[in-house]
């Protein structure tokens with residue numbers, strides 16, 4: 001048995017509390033232990049408490065001296081598109097120079113350029129690039145990442161992307177939760193209904209039988225998949241035992257939040273255009289909103305989702321990076337903490353709760369990760385600052401000191 005003692009953290013931010021998703025004022029109670037410590041045995045947390053107590057029980061454990069540092073549960077990023085080929089630098093430059101989405105698409109940019117490059121890449125090539133992305137997440141203090149397919153849009157290419165995720169889990173310390181997003185866009189020269197047939201008949205069955213994904217997601221939006229098409233994909237996924245997530249109300253208020261509630265989806269993601277009725281529907285369906293301020297920022301928009309209203313309505317809010325090459329090229333949860341505080345008016349404590357314990361529950365892992373409590377996985381990040389609020393405050397400065405996953409140094 002290997003043991004590890006974390007001692008003298010200026011703040012050990014434990015997130016200890018009720019064994020469920022946190023709502024309302026609970027989001028502000030992040031259970032900090034000053035001069036805190038933890039004893040870790042193998043991959044699990046064995047004792048949490050003041051350093052002097054931990055020291056007495058540490059025996060010959062290897063010591064991590066966290067003096068002058070903050071220790072947090074590893075961030076849990078519940079919405080990313082981690083596996084893709086290439087980048088969208090040309091789109092980025094065009095947008096900076098004032099081009100519209102339509103002009104960029106006409107010039108050969110947009111999601112299609114990523115789909116073409118991803119289709120042309122081999123599994124091995126995609127894996128090399130995905131490992132680089134995985135390392136970025138670790139460097140930002142993230143230990144678990146939900147990752148969606150969706151840049152293949154053929155049965156063969158979607159399965160290829162999901163297999164890359166499986167290898168990524170085996171070959172890097174980062175924990176990946178795979179989501180099948182075959183219905184990310186409608187392939188060229190195909191009608192959406194025809195493509196939904198393909199997703200339902202040719203993609204979902206092998207995804208489910210080979211256990212390549214835990215969740216299914218749909219891009220429910222005008223010009224992509226309407227409510228009826230989204231319902232068909234998600235119902236089919238549900239019957240195969242997959243959990244449901246949905247890209248909802250990003251560009252228009254399409255009623256997708258209500259669909260998420262109807263289908264009892266785990267999450268509805270984006271929600272920039274969701275109104276009071278949509279928020280009420282999420283509440284009635286017990287759906288967790290996943291807010292993605294990085295994409296609002298990177299697209300140069302100011303239409304952030306109504307985080308405060310959602311918290312006041314009692315929703316178990318989550319924030320995530322939406323890491324992807326087009327609209328949110330950041331793997332940095334600290335950057336998202338900054339946006340949550342400055343643009344969505346969350347307190348720094350709320351921002352921490354919605355990037356750790358709440359996303360863990362949204363991924364069906366609330367009993368294992370997301371807080372530093374006895375019995376949970378020893379997934380934690382150590383930061384070079386004395387107060388957790390510094391993570392959201394000093395934006396753009398890397399503050400990660402070290403990262404541990406299942407009790408082992410990952411970065």
Ligand SMILES: [Zn+2]
Nearest residue numbers: 079081247322
């Ligand atoms: Zn997304």
